[in-house]
Amino acid sequence: MAASAASSSWRQPSVLPGLGLSLGITLTALSLVVLIPLAALFIKAASAGPAEIWAIATSPRTLAALRLSFLGALFAASINAVFGLILAWVLVRYEFPGRRLVDAAVDLPFALPTAVAGIALAAIYAPNGWVGSLLAPYGIKIAYTPLGVMVALIFIGLPFVVRMVQPVLEESQGDIEEAAALLGASRLRTIFTVVLPPVMPALLTGFVLAFARAVGEYGSVIFIAGNVPMVSEIAPLLIVIKLEQFDYAGAAVIATMMLLISFALILLVNLIQARTRRKLGDV
Amino acid sequence: MSEATLPDRATNLAAPAARPRTARRTGAEGPVVQLLLITVSLAFLLLFLLLPLISVFVEAGARGWAAYREAITEPDAVAAIRLTLLVAAIAVPFNVVVGIAAAWAIAKFEFTGKNLLISLIDLPFSVSPVISGLVYVLLFGAQGYLGPFLKANGIEIIFALPGLILATIFVTFPFVARELIPHMQALGSTDEEAALTLGASPWRVFFAITLPNVKWSLFYGILLCNARAMGEFGAVAVVSGKIRGLTNTMPLHVEILYNEYMGAAAFAVASLLAGLALVTLALKSLLEWRYGDAIAAARRH
Numbered sequence A: 001m002a003a004s005a006a007s008s009s010w011r012q013p014s015v016l017p018g019l020g021l022s023l024g025i026t027l028t029a030l031s032l033v034v035l036i037p038l039a040a041l042f043i044k045a046a047s048a049g050p051a052e053i054w055a056i057a058t059s060p061r062t063l064a065a066l067r068l069s070f071l072g073a074l075f076a077a078s079i080n081a082v083f084g085l086i087l088a089w090v091l092v093r094y095e096f097p098g099r100r101l102v103d104a105a106v107d108l109p110f111a112l113p114t115a116v117a118g119i120a121l122a123a124i125y126a127p128n129g130w131v132g133s134l135l136a137p138y139g140i141k142i143a144y145t146p147l148g149v150m151v152a153l154i155f156i157g158l159p160f161v162v163r164m165v166q167p168v169l170e171e172s173q174g175d176i177e178e179a180a181a182l183l184g185a186s187r188l189r190t191i192f193t194v195v196l197p198p199v200m201p202a203l204l205t206g207f208v209l210a211f212a213r214a215v216g217e218y219g220s221v222i223f224i225a226g227n228v229p230m231v232s233e234i235a236p237l238l239i240v241i242k243l244e245q246f247d248y249a250g251a252a253v254i255a256t257m258m259l260l261i262s263f264a265l266i267l268l269v270n271l272i273q274a275r276t277r278r279k280l281g282d283v
Numbered sequence B: 001m002s003e004a005t006l007p008d009r010a011t012n013l014a015a016p017a018a019r020p021r022t023a024r025r026t027g028a029e030g031p032v033v034q035l036l037l038i039t040v041s042l043a044f045l046l047l048f049l050l051l052p053l054i055s056v057f058v059e060a061g062a063r064g065w066a067a068y069r070e071a072i073t074e075p076d077a078v079a080a081i082r083l084t085l086l087v088a089a090i091a092v093p094f095n096v097v098v099g100i101a102a103a104w105a106i107a108k109f110e111f112t113g114k115n116l117l118i119s120l121i122d123l124p125f126s127v128s129p130v131i132s133g134l135v136y137v138l139l140f141g142a143q144g145y146l147g148p149f150l151k152a153n154g155i156e157i158i159f160a161l162p163g164l165i166l167a168t169i170f171v172t173f174p175f176v177a178r179e180l181i182p183h184m185q186a187l188g189s190t191d192e193e194a195a196l197t198l199g200a201s202p203w204r205v206f207f208a209i210t211l212p213n214v215k216w217s218l219f220y221g222i223l224l225c226n227a228r229a230m231g232e233f234g235a236v237a238v239v240s241g242k243i244r245g246l247t248n249t250m251p252l253h254v255e256i257l258y259n260e261y262m263g264a265a266a267f268a269v270a271s272l273l274a275g276l277a278l279v280t281l282a283l284k285s286l287l288e289w290r291y292g293d294a295i296a297a298a299r300r301h
Helices: A019-046 A050-057 A060-093 A099-105 A114-125 A132-138 A146-171 A174-182 A187-216 A219-225 A235-244 A248-280 B009-018 B031-060 B065-073 B075-108 B114-126 B129-140 B147-152 B161-172 B174-187 B190-197 B202-213 B215-231 B234-240 B250-259 B263-300
Strands: none
Touching: A019 A248, A019 B075, A019 B114, A019 B129, A019 B161, A050 A248, A060 A099, A060 A146, A060 A187, A060 A235, A060 A248, A060 B031, A099 B031, A099 B263, A114 A146, A114 A219, A114 B031, A114 B215, A114 B250, A114 B263, A146 A187, A146 A219, A146 B031, A174 A187, A187 A248, A187 B114, A187 B129, A219 A235, A219 B250, A235 A248, A235 B129, A235 B234, A248 B114, A248 B129, B031 B263, B065 B075, B065 B263, B075 B114, B075 B161, B075 B174, B075 B202, B075 B215, B075 B250, B075 B263, B114 B161, B114 B174, B129 B161, B129 B234, B161 B215, B161 B234, B174 B202, B174 B215, B190 B202, B202 B215, B215 B263, B234 B250, B250 B263
16 A cells, blocks of 8 residues: 555655555545635635635724633633632642542543533522622622633543643652751752653643633633623624624634734744743753 | 644643652742642632633523533434534544544654644644634635635535534644554554564554554543533634524634523533533543553653
C-alpha cells in the first residue's frame, strides 16, 4: 500500500505497511468533515465585503457579546486555575476518605451533557434554588445575570486544570522538597520556589484549555444566563440568533472573529510556554 | 497550538497507577492547613459539580414516579432517545475508524507535516460547538454554497439526520485519535516489525498485535467520544431545526421541554443523560484503576 512511497523524501523509510491507506483515510475525513466546512466559514465571512464586516464586527451588540464571552472565559479560567491547583494538590498529596471518588468526580463536566448541566445550574442558582435562595436575602443574584454565565463557565472548565496539573505534581519529587526544608526554607517558600515552578507550564496549559472551552461554550450557559442583549448574551448565542434570522453573513463574521481571537490567544500562550520551557529546562 | 490543544491524555490514564507512593508526603503541611485545603476543595466541588448532579435527579423525581415514566415514554421522548442512539451509532464508529487510521499514520511513521496534522486533528476542540454546526449550515443550508445543488437533487442535510451526524462527527473528531496516538507512540513498532518478518500479513499484524495492544486506550477513547456524541447540544442545535419526533435529539428535547416550563419532564429526560454520564465516569475510572498499570508498563518499555 505504501511501498511506492518508501523511497520518496517526505517520509523516513519504514518496513511497516499502511501509511498510504491510513494517511489517506485521515486526510480525506479531516478535509471533508473539518477543513472544507471551516474554509466555507472563512469564505462566507470574507464575501460580506469590508464595509459590512466592519459594521457587524463593531456593532455594540457584537462587541458586548464578544466581551462577555472572552472576559467571562478569562475570569472562569482564572478561578479554575486557582481552585484546580488546590484540588490537584489535595488529590495528589493528601490522604482522606473518598479521595478516589472525588478524583473520579472531577471529570463530571467532561461526561455530563452541557444542556443537562445548564438546566441543573439554572435550577440551583435561580433565586428560588438551593444556592440562589441562600444568596437572595443579601441581594445577590446569580442566575439570569452575567454571574450566571461565570458559574456555567467555571463548571465546564474545571477538569482541564486539575487533569493537566495532577500528573506533574505526582512526578515532583519529595527529596528536593526535603532538601529545601533541610536547608532551612519555610514550607511556604519551598512551595513557591521548589514545588510550583515546574507545575507552571502544565497550569498554563490547563488554563488555556479551560479558557478555549469556555469561550465557545453554549449549552450550559444559555439556560442560566438570562440572555439579555448587551448584558448577558454570549457570542455563540448571538451567532445562533443571527442564523435564526437567516443573517448568514453576520453569523459567519462573528464566528470568524471568535476563531481568530481564540487562535491568536492560544498561539500567544504557546509562545510563552515554549519560552518558559526553555528557561526551566525540559519539564 | 499543538502543545496547548494536545494534553497528553495517556498520561492521565496511566497516572493513578504510576503514582509513586513514596512521593505522598502526608504531614508536609500542618494538619490544620491540610484540613483547610481539603475543605476548600470539597466545598468548591460541592457547589459546582455535586449539587447540579443531585438536583437533576431530585427535580426529575419531583412529580413522582408516574410522571417520570410518562415523561420518558411519551412518543416524542422515545423518538429523541432513538435519534440520539442512531446518531451516536453512526458518528462513533466513523471516528473510531478514522482515529485508528490517524493514530497508525502518526505513531508508526515519520513524515513531514506530522505536527501540523496533529494540530489539525485537535482543531475541533478549540472551535465553539455552535460554529461546528454553523459551518455545515453555510455549506449545505438552503442559502448555503451547495444548497441549490442539494435541493435540485432532493438531498436533505440540514434540518435532517445527515446534518446531525456530520455536526456530531465534527465535535467528536479528536477523541479516539488523541487517546491512541500517545499510547501507540509509546509502544513503538518492534512487535509489528517482528511479526512482519515472521511472515504475517499486514492486516493480521494489525488485528493480532496492534489492536490488542491498544485496546484499553481505544475503549477509553470510544467511551469519551460516545458520551460527547450523545450529549452534544450546541452543534446539533444549529443544524437540527428541532422538528419534534424527527430531528430532535435528547439534549434538544430537554431544552424544548424546559423552555415550555415543563421542568419535571425536562429533568426526567435529563436524568437519563446524567445516568449515561455516571456510567461513563464509572467505566472510565474502572479503566484507569485497572488498566492504568498495563498501559503505564507498556509506556516504560
